[in-house]
Amino acid sequence: MNQQSPSSDFQQAIEIARTAVTEKQLSESAFTNLQKWLTEPQYASYQPAMLKLIEDKEFGTLDTYFWEVIPFGTGGRRGLMSDFGSATINERTIAESAHGLAVYFKKAAGAQTGKAAIARDSRINSERFARIAATVMAAHGLTVYFYKTPRSTPELSFAVRHLGCDVGAMITASHNPPSDNGFKAYWSTGGQVLPPHDQGIIDEVYQATEIPTVDFDQAVEQGLIKFIDEDVASEYRSSVAAHSHSTCRDLNGLFTPLHGVGETSVYHVLQQVGFKQVNRFEPQCEQDGNFPNVPDHLPNPERTEVYQPAIELAKKSGAEIILASDPDADRMGVCAKNNAGEFIHLTGNQVGALLADYVLRKRQENGTLTPKHYVVETIVTTPLIAEISRKANVRIINNLLVGFKYIAETMDEEGPDEFVFGTEESLGYLTGTYCRDKDAAIAALWACELAAELKSEGKTLLNRLDELYLEHGYHLEGQVSKTCKGSQGNEQIKQLMKALRNTPPQKLGNLTFTLVRDYQNLELRALPENTPSETFSKPQGNVLMFEAEGEGSPLTVQLGVRPSGTEPKIKFYYFAQTVVTDSAQLAKTKSEAQSIIKCFKESLMDWIDQTLKTS
Structure with missing residues (x-):
């Protein structure tokens, strides 16, 4: 050659x-x-x-x-980094993303100039990619407000709103492994881009040929790129702190940013409001995109494994709670100590239920809650939050597709002043009007306040959760997923979704499926016939929700299925619930439900493997 x-x-x-x-x-x-x-x-x-x-x-x-040409998923463009390639994150695909966002904005606004905010987390290449995005947007005539140091995703959302920007970009791959990075695109609301803007940006990305750029340092000298940092960050932290609902601060805890940027937001907010006994877990504090001291180098606070190093110290130090934010600090996970002194990892659904109950009770106590107020959650988030919201006599909006951008959209459609709380099961939480994306800082603030109040009553977060189960019914939720990488994996995901849609299993474990809600075809189908029985209008997306009954058990179970929009996975969400009348029955129900779900999960994974073998 x-x-x-x-x-x-x-x-x-x-x-x-x-x-x-x-x-x-x-x-x-x-x-x-x-x-x-x-x-x-x-x-x-x-x-x-x-x-x-x-x-x-x-x-x-x-x-x-x-x-593939790396798509805009539920969280923007995200994936494996490489030196080049249409399916990976690299200098070219980052430049294309910034170019597409700038070109589309100018066309949509009929403008030649505008303002953009750009931030990045601590991942490998995040600074380089952020500078590329800034120089491309500056070359398109946008004044770029550039965070000088690594910052959290909610701080980027806040900056877009606070500085009156037209668009924004965040360089991050959230909780993905060290090999990955990504580009999240934001609109003037501070929320991630939604239809029709997302498709408009994608069209410009795919049509990109030569992409204009300017020298970064020269652009700074010319005022095309303006540095922002502590001034805006301070305003952001004050906006979070303003949502404090308690003066209780007696709480011994540990916080880990998992080598990400959470110290700039979560930890500083907790210190600002007076949680002086919540300390940093130093081994995981250094910003490092290799995540060296996180088990398996996977910095996802949904994984129980990431807490093990902190738990060892927490047991020695007498900590009562452990908090963990993911690398871009928009998600927040919790481990709480039980009465036996062991740390229990709470799911995103459990944390969401506790925080929803906390804020609704506080708003009721201070007389700032009316029937016009509302709580928002996605279709794969626990029904317990809907029960809590109805009991508090506020509206519950729970028919949203997965992605916090839909919660942000709902805030603006329904009116941000009546917005109380938004949550999704993957550790995403928000209140207030200061930004339009999930925020680990506000979740940490409320989790600590609630834990401190409960401590003053001789209770824990786990005790309060049991109280909610006795009041609203026991709820057991969780998630399993199947990773399917590359072009072959993409075909496997399509095969599984096709099988679930056309020939779903009649039974998994001791559960028999009776109904499926198909959000792509917008129809209800009775099972096992799989024939349409009813139609509905929204939301529309590639999601299936099955309903099942257990043999000889009052437990009702739902199974949600969707391809991930940000990772090469197909995700399965299960929701089990039943009424309980007292503590003794609750303990028995927990054991029985966990046994039923364990059998169900094993049967589900067997069905997945068998389906892929025969497809």
Whole structure:
């Protein structure tokens, strides 16, 4: 190859790749995207490296890099980092994302100028990618307000609103592994982009050829890029602290940012409001995108494993609560000590229920709650929050697709002044009007206040949870997922969704399915016939919700299924509930329900494996 002319190099490379498709070594979609990158001038700087991979027949790597054009999912563009490729996060795809956002904004607004805010977390390459996004947006005539140091996602949302920006961008991959990064796009509301803006941006991204840019330092000198940091951050922290509902501060706790940016928001807010006995877990405080002291290097506070190092210290120090934020500090997880001195990891649903109950009770006590007020949750979040909200005589809006951007949209549609609380099961929580994305800081503030108040009564968060179960019924929720990577994995996810939609299992474990709500086709279908019995109008998305009954048990169970919008996974959410009358029955019900769900989960994973084998 190397002795031929460049055009011959490219032609021969294309033919080799085409043969690889025929031999099932490269997917058709990867070949299409690879051919574009090999033949169009905007990708010229990447082409020698691509030729080398083809020459070395590294088709597995090429398929990983090119099997798709990385999409805007529920959390923007997110994925594996590489030096190049349409399916990965790299300098080109970051530049495309910033370009698409800027071009679409100017077209939608009919403007040649505007304002953008940009922030980044502590991940590998986050600063480099943030600078690329800033120079592209500045080249398009937008004045860019750039956080000088790593900051949380809610601080970016706050900055968009506080500075009157038209758009914003956050460089992060949330709780993904160290290999990943991403680009979250925000609109002038401070919320992540929604229809029709998301599709408009995507169209501009896909049409991008040559992308304008400017030198970062020169743009700073010319005032095209303006640094922001402590002044805006201080306003943000004060806005969070303003939502304090208690003066109780006697609480011994540990907080870990999991090597992310949570110290800039969560920890500083807790210190500002007076939680002086909540200390940092130092081994996980250094901002480091490799997440070296997090088990498996996976900084997801939904994983019980991430708390183990902190639990060891907490037991020695007498801590009563452990808090953990993910790398961009928009999610917040909790471990609470039980009466036996063991730390129990609370699910996002349990934390959401506790916080909803806390704020509603506080608002009732101070007379600032009316029937016009409302709580918002997604369709895969616990029904317990709806029960708590109805008991408090406020509206519950719980028919939203997964993604906090839909909660933000609801806030603006229904009126932010009547908004009390928004939550989703994946550790996302928000109150107030200061931003339009989930925020670990407000969740940590309320969790600590609630824990401190309960401590003064001789109770724990776990005790309060049991009280809620006795009042509203026992609720057991959780999630399992199947990871399916790359082009082959994408096909597997499609196969599973097709099987669940067309030929769903009649029984899993001791549960028999009786009904499915298909949010893509907007219809209810009776099972096992799988025939439509009713239609509905919204929300529409690729989600299935099954209803099941247990044999000889009063337990009712729902199973939600959806492909993840941010990770190569298909997710399964289960919701079990039943009425309990006293503490003795509650203890017995917990044991029985957990046994039923354990059997159900095992049967579900067997069904998944069998379906993929026979598809």
